[in-house]
């Protein structure tokens with residue numbers, strides 16, 4: 001279900017702008033012009049339905065941030081917006097455990113707000129590891145991070161940090177304090193960098209303001225960023241957000257580069273990368289199948305190219321579902337590839353035949369028209385350490401399947 005965001009804002013214009021942003025982030029705004037209206041609207045839904053609240057500091061019936069107290073007491077992560085950017089308002093707002101506060105006069109308000117909303121939703125799946133020998137200092141950072149929905153892990157030493165990283169693969173950010181011995185912390189960063197690139201795991205080193213040299217050591221050892229103590233709450237969160245956004249952006253680009261645009265299946269290049277990356281030597285009991293849809297040109301010619309695309313997407317979805325435990329790819333056109341490691345020829349043949357009959361029996365509906373399609377399969381079960389050799393073998397068998405009348409699987413004899 002779409003998560004709700006409680007937007008409490010006196011001005012109708014600002015409320016409508018913020019609600020638009022919330023909708024753009026894929027969330028459902030619940031608007032209120034006053035604290036009493038916010039209480040009423042919040043009471044009409046379950047608290048768990050809300051992701052967070054965006055709350056104006058000054059409201060007619062809550063002139064001193066009382067609405068912030070209400071949403072925070074209701075355990076809603078709260079983003080405060082204020083008309084005033086003066087020091088006393090800032091202190092009063094930050095004393096209240098808000099996720100962040102945004103002065104309305106800031107032209108970047110709406111851009112920042114949408115980034116913040118997107119992050120809050122994503123953070124629920126992001127692990128952050130705080131490495132600091134001092135429990136008190138760890139707790140300070142942990143309490144700030146908690147407001148942002150992160151999954152938080154703590155380590156009091158480098159060895160505890162290594163254990164945490166071994167166990168929790170969703171850790172995307174390590175915050176490393178200067179209370180860990182300098183040589184072991186820089187060694188730790190360098191060791192992590194052998195395993196994780198900067199785009200896979202962000203490392204932020206915390207150093208003392210006087211210790212410019214330590215900052216340099218952090219960066220040279222492979223840290224993404226450095227935070228100088230004493231840091232303010234805003235800087236701490238902005239650095240974290242920036243570093244995680246970088247990881248997200250790289251992941252988006254990487255995903256786009258690895259996926260076939262039409263079907264969302266891995267593409268040919270990624271298929272080779274995954275198989276070669278997973279196996280130093282290909283196992284001797286293996287199978288590789290090349291699948292090619294039959295008379296696909298006729299489908300395009302009869303029903304149109306868009307209908308053809310729809311059929312390709314349908315078959316790709318069936319492949320992704322039926323072979324979610326092995327390696328699959330769209331090689332191009334109407335050709336797909338499936339690599340089944342550690343499969344006997346009999347098992348591989350049974351799986352492919354089951355799939356062939358599934359495609360044959362499935363009715364694809366496009367624009368109120370029913371379309372049927374069949375597939376020919378070349379299945380190589382040769383023991384080979386070379387994926388290219390397997391492919392060439394499967395290609396010959398596919399040719400045989402086509403020549404023998406299509407809608408069949410030909411396997412290595």
Ligand SMILES: Nc1nc2c(ncn2[C@@H]2O[C@H](COP(=O)(O)OP(=O)(O)OP(=O)(O)O)[C@@H](O)[C@H]2O)c(=O)[nH]1
Pocket residue numbers: 262292293294295296297298300304305306307308309312332333334402406
């Ligand atoms: N809709 C659509 N058609 C595509 C796409 N890629 C390739 N095609 C079409 O797929 C058709 C493949 O035709 P052929 O190579 O003659 O193969 P076929 O008609 O399936 O015949 P056989 O393989 O011999 O059974 C061509 O008309 C291509 O234009 C695509 O992404 N979308």
